[in-house]
Amino acid sequence: MSLEQRQNMRREKLIEAGLQAYGTHGFFSVTVKDICREAKLTERYFYESFKRSEELFKAVYLNLLDDIQRKIVEAVMQKSPDLQQMITAGLSALLNSLRDDPRTARILFVDAVLVHELHGDTIHESHARFDQTIFNFLNIVFPDQQENKSQISLIASGLNGYVVHIAMRWVLSNFKQPFEQVLEACSLAYLGIYQQFNLKSKSQG
Structure with a gap:
């Protein structure tokens, strides 16, 4: 070597x-x-x-994000083109990653908030990555909304924050609420947006 x-x-x-x-x-x-x-x-x-412990923690944090993002994308693409199954599969991949390995949950949603090395660019970068993943997903699901890219980008950021806050609450409660309940709560925002865009398309058609 x-x-x-x-x-x-x-x-x-x-x-x-x-x-x-x-x-x-x-x-x-x-x-x-x-x-x-x-x-x-x-x-x-x-x-x-x-150079110091914070740098190692940052590397661990980013590795975990990459791994979860890969799992989500793989799960979603396996269920294409069924929208509801794609949503369920992607969110399940995220929630399962947290529940099945409490180390991941602790690092992403407990210590990451406290370790100042992550504040600023690193946290912003990680959110931007997930925003982009959701943005790409929405563009696949709503190909007729191409002229509304700036709005889709805002919606992607909103969905990211919505799911992250639910996941964080679930983690901090030590996974007290049933998995299916948490999954349904996360899914509702995606399905609501889907229904809204469908109504919009029909009214324009």
Whole structure:
């Protein structure tokens, strides 16, 4: 293996260790030594990839977002072109990712709010990514709304915020409400917009 490959492998080990440590104990209860112990690496190798703990947390956070986004897109496309099934599949992929791995839920919706390293560009970037994913989905579902791209963009941002706040409440309640109830609540906004656009199309036709 080349030096770069070995460095990348060590970085991945540290990210995996970060997911386990931060997701289990919380960012503020974990030290660099804890991460290195979990990764079975010396501190020298930690500082080879990251200047401080916040940088590792940011890498873990972005990795989790990428993974969830990939799962959502794959789930949605498997159910195309049935709109209701696409909505259910995408939202289920998100909610299942949170419920099935509480580490993910804790990092995305508890510690991410508290770790100042994420504030500003990183949080904005992550929201923008999901806004774009929803925007692309809406363009597939409503191909006749191409002239209303600015409105669709606003709706995508609104849907993102709506679902994120429901998911955050669910996570913070320790998944108290039944999965189906949470899924239905998330779905209603999508279905309502779909019905509204259908009515609009019929009235214009």
